[in-house]
Amino acid sequence: MGIARDWRLRSQRYALVGEICDDCGRKIFPPRDVCPYCAEEAQTPFHFSGRGEIYSHTTIYNPPAGFEEFAPYTVALVKLEEGPLVTAQLTDVDPQEIAIGQPVEMVTRKIREEGPEGLIVYGYKFRPRLQAA
């Protein structure tokens, strides 16, 4: 994908920065230029907490190119506390112990290596959240 392409996405990839719509108040991730709910412009940054729960999950044994070294790995749709769903890998977890509804939190990890130079791309993954005692 190239360095510039990954660099452009750094605030969403590293810090889960999305947007809040000034018109309807909905929180948006990943960020875009137009609110998908009310079609008004939405460009006010919003920092997501990184907390959420598992909406669905599966484990990949036949990965796309560039992900062979990680396989098998688990991907999920995570329902963020603030509303949006996000697609991400799960980490620090036994695939057998994952369940829909499980609380998770965002961490920054290596996502993959790109191209012949092995450029490392970092970004968000999610891991099980310890329940408050």
Add this chain to the structure above:
Amino acid sequence: MRDVSIIGIGQTPVGEHWNRSLRHLAYDAIAAAMQDAGIERADALYVGNMLSGEISGQSHLGPLIADFAGLRGIEAVKIEGACAGGAAAVRIGYLAVASGLQDIVICAGVEKMTDEVGSRLTSALAQAADADHETVHGISFVALNALLMRRYMYEYGVRHEDFAGFAINSHANAVGNPNAMFRRPITLEAFKRAGMVAAPINLLDSSPMADGAAAVILCPSEQAREFTDDAVRIAASAMATDSLSLHDRHDPLWLQAAQDSARRAYRQAGVGPADIDLFELHDAFTIMAALSLEATGFADRGRGWQLAANGDIRPDGRIPICTMGGLKARGHPVGATGVYQIVEAVQQLRGKAGDCQIPNVHLAMTQNIGGSGATIVTHILEGG
């Protein structure tokens, strides 16, 4: 706008064509369709395809295939809509003829998949998803469907084996189709024992990747009699889109573009689900068959799987689907699949579907789904 009819069809068997390249496959289907229609020239060619750039290193399919098929000089262009490219090409051809700007149009779909294998093929297919927000996390196309299927089972309290009827029906129907890839029946036991691909999706939930090409010839209905007594009218043609990524859907378990395109098609044809005699739907995975039946009005939300469990989808059932094997057993050459569906519906409406023939077919519906549901094209065809 003019009424549009299909006056010719052609297809190659779906499978591993080691000795035929992309252009040869397309030619085989186009030549068969032109012969069927009794034409030697056309005004335009629209080619549905997804992966030619990734797998064959070949973009710019319009002129390549027009020239190779002996049609050098005509208007020709590739139409891409992931797995829905085939039906999208027919949709574009329909617009061209209906508008009055073109008279004889060839709509073809072609895919050459077996020149690539393993992780690179998985990557190519994943390009149907959002590169920045889905595929960057290592998501595969199967995985997106697995995420949907697991959530569906969770929300509606459905077991994996409740989807078996979709795969069993498609395999049973493919036995009678000489162009199908897997012409053998499967059992419930085989479905339950099949190897896991991405849980809960196993091998028998999944349609096979394959090579194939199919083509239809369109012309104004008022001219169709000059070519054939077997013309099939396109009673409705509709396309709708949704968010590219699954996570951006307001309601991930609802195929909004399937509902939108089907509603437009029903309105255009002046019919409803109860009037449809058979439905060639997009069973790339069993979960997609269930979601498609729900969004098009054949089942209530969360109940699509019941039509497989109670036999409604079988050839003698209330709404026969995948009557010549569907994606599951005919095979899924992605950018060609939508044209195969339409070719098969025409075979049925002509009464020439051989051992797959459904009796008394007057209206047939087809629905071709791109990606995890972002591009969905619905057609309703009417026999003579």
